[in-house]
Amino acid sequence: MLEGDSLMLNVETCCKSYRVGAFGGGELLAVQNVSFDVHPGEVVSLIGESGSGKSTIGKMILRLLKVTRGNIVFDGVDISTLGGRELKAYYADVQGVFQDPFSSYNPIFKADRVFTMLRSEYFSGLSATDWHAKLEKSLDAVSLNPGDVLGKYPHQLSGGQLQRMLIARALMLDIRLLVADEIISMLDASTRIDVLNLLGDLKSRGLGILFITHDLSLGNYISDKTMILRRGNVVELGATELVFGNPVHPYTKTLLASVPQLHTKWQDVDVTIGAPPAPGNGGGQLVLAEGSLELVEVEPSHFAALDGDGAAP
């Protein structure tokens, strides 16, 4: 049903500014001139520290936040123009799953309410048997046993189960793009890899995924394309193996040198990548309007920002 190589989501020089200060007189640029695209069956990871604007980008794509400048185009249509029925159709294609599974559920109601609401909105014409078959199919796709999770309250289920139910809910709509905002971070080590593998399986079925994370090793494991964000700017963008294998921007190198690895000590990493600079106070924090960065092509499908630090070659 999907064309192999067509462009699905295109983010064009997107900016987001927040009003800050007591009377909203200040302007905080959370996202500056970010451009990238997502193809069907492609996992793009947005990696950044807190305050880098990574979640803001995800929320703008889900239309939970308005874009200040620039466009987000899905299937050739600018999503800011969508309204009413078109917007509903957009959400049938694009869904998000967020970090804390417990806060995505209303604790007063049973967890399967998320499915019931979906049914009344999108599948009101479906008969009960068809609905159940569909529900079981999508629970099966996320390797959940319907008997284990249906009819339970959120507190009776584990974080991993709740998170997988949310993914199942998104899948029921036959979505084409999933915005996964830190969906692994809350899960335990022994179960997080299952959710990651699930994303990998979905990707091979043609789902495009925007994988937002602060964890470089998770991003590296799953994604085709990686974008490193810092203070709302893209500092490096490219095929994952190039960004991780040949980091160009000093910030990317700092991040890579700081990731705790299981088989390499930090001292050994320093030899290959170079020691990170002494930590500033508040490294990942936002700054007030700063000139946006120009991306230059370092090698085919690998871009890095040229900034004041004399970064790119």
Added chain:
Amino acid sequence: MSLKVDGLTVYYQSLRGDVKAVDGATFEIADGEIMGLAGESGCGKSTLGKSLVRMDARMRYVDGRVELDGKELPVWDDRKMNPYRFKHVSIIPQYALSALNPTRKIGTMATELLASRDIPLNGVVDEFKRRLKIVGLPEDVLERFPIELSGGMKQRVVMVLSSLLDPSLLIADEVTSALDVSTQRAVSELLVEFRDRGFVKSMIVITHDLSVLYQIADTILVMYAGKLAEKAPAETVVHAPAHPYTRMLISSLPEVGVRYAEKRLIGIPGRPPSLLEPPTGCRFKTRCPLAFEKCAEEPPFVEVAPGQAAACWKATA
């Protein structure tokens, strides 16, 4: 021997019965040793750390002995522990980022804290300033409110405060979990520096992140469902783990360089048992690929190789 824990058992009281969060923990920490304490959420690692300093109202001491520098720690008696806390054992609590009083400047809070413990301020305040400099904080943080500091700065303030009186044992509970990657590295390396400078004699670093422990810890103790699973030097735990749980956990961790398309990692099927009524015998047996009849009996936590202890019938390294 700096710390000696023998059969420590701590339960949580709940309406439905006791939650057996720490069951028969027996281990030792040498002088100058940084021991990492790892495990999934709910495995009892924070409970074990906290019970060495202060049991909260829901926690109930059941059994066991704790010895610090040859003297017994009265962990079961909240009041008798007072002379030991802060001076001999100290903790960097899990939510250190919110441990600072928002209505006090850092300097005011520190002096009030010391005064409340009847510690003469002479010298200690200067030492506090000196150590703030060591961790890379400007002296004017004393004049600032916690809200004016970033997460990494607050974490460092709490670290300096907790270890100010040169305790024998410092327990660092999830100190790096809430921090960004680059700050995480800096804070982790400071822990090692504190040990190297002799600010603390030995340390227990509690975290769910094994890769952080591999970087800074000398030994790693892995817990599963309230029981000790394995303790060994960090290199051994990562490269030659003996317990099947450790082995599966290590191989399920994605690292920089490992990619889904090339190498698909496998998780551990199932989930940890409820600690309300934990299964008899080995608590990992339902998820363990090696389980056999004998696992119905509880495996002892014994040395399987020099310096490496594990609780598994099949763990012969």
